[in-house]
Amino acid sequence: MLLTADAKGVFPIAPTPFFDDGAIDTASVDRMTDFYLSCGSTGLTVLGQLGEAPKLEHAESVAVAGQVIRRAARLPVVVGVSAPGFAAMRALTHEVMAQGAAGVMIAPPNTLRTDDQIVNYYRQAVEAIGADVPFVLQDYPLTFSVQMTPAVIRRIVQELPSCVMLKHEDWPGLEKISTLRGFEKDGSMRHISILCGNNGLFLDYEVERGADGANTGYSFPDMLCDVVRLNAAGDREAAHDLFDAHLPLLRYEQQPGAGLAVRKYVMMRRGILTSAAQRRPASPMSATARAEVEHLLTRLARHDKRAALPPA
Template structure:
């Protein structure tokens, strides 16, 4: 199931479950994988920023990948971003041998010029091999690297193994429109565009030409339904469903505690046993938990899946 430019739907960014002492929670890795599959996702993306990949030892990263890939019945993309290319190549080759569909590569924060960005991706492809499909992670809010539509086009056109863009610019609607316009004029080959930012702008991102979402909102089943409604032309129904969840999506987008909030909801939904993060990690106060519970009760008025 190698990744290609026709990918669409919802690829959930998976959390990495931990026990309270910080060890990997292997039982919850299975239950979380099953949860995503039951939600109807088209794929999974693991070892991303939400997956706390930077806190894992190389052996743990492979172990998590092995367990999820073996259990999942959908394509699995693995984040392989690393400070150095040696570690990137090792993980990329390792997960592809395990059956991954492709890898995701984020630009390191020190890149500032277009030339530096283009050189970095050229070198990354040279190191991991041009036979491994890869996703560009465009997340300037966290990575502080600004990639213009023209730079993204140049990367895609220079490297046939680039098949997807994880679009997390903000504001980013015009970037999607520009990339799709490039395709209409014939200057950009087919490219899957899945969007992030917790799904915060998914409703209009779909209208601008996105193929779906690649994000970690704790109700991936809602995202799946929203995408399907949009693809079916049911605009008002899609917006009505999405709007019901928007306050909770917004709450999850808070810097610092967003992952803690998301894991708290995933625990309440039975997907994981503990909402623990590996240190360093934020913890929710009792007040924050009460706020999330209140938001869930509000969402449940229109979507019974939030009745927890």
């Protein structure tokens, strides 16, 4: 089941579950995967930016990816393979593709500055992993400090047929989506899937601009699935009403440096993860932050009963 340019819906970015001692919690991996399957996800992404991939040994990365691929057998699974060098990227890519991954996601190193450098990097990445491996182009300038203009994305898409999806995480980025879809309409760029990140913070209008869905890790991915579904059904106001109810928690969870702790905490509160632990180095939540998240959940529960959780 290889990833194609027609991918739509929601591909949640899965966190890596750990016990408090830093060991991988394999039971939570299965429970988390089952939850994603049950809530309407159309695919999954593991070892992404907030999957703590740099904290895993190579064998652990292969094992986690393989476990999710086997558990989510009916959905395409994309694996993040970004690495400082192409040797490590190639090794991980070949192992996860052999296990049945649908494709890989590649983020740019923060040393790239010019359009030519960006295009050349992805050209070399494809040479390293193989032109037969579908890949997701991750555009996240707020984290990677690499500015990809619509023109450079078009160059990558046109020169590298194995680029089938853009993970759009520019901010602001609505005009970029419109420009890319405009390239498709005028025939200067072939069609690719566009799934959006940034915790879904702008998903309500991103799908209206032409994005195909979300590729992010919000602790209520079932809400993201509902928003994409409602939008596709033409029920615009219901989609916005649901999204607006979640916006305060979305915003809180999007805080740089703190977001993963919040996400894992809420997923633990929802019974998806056994522990909210991150592998060290980690940034645990303070008691005050936990109280704020509980307050946000209480307020959200007035509009979405999925947030009505048992007392902590």
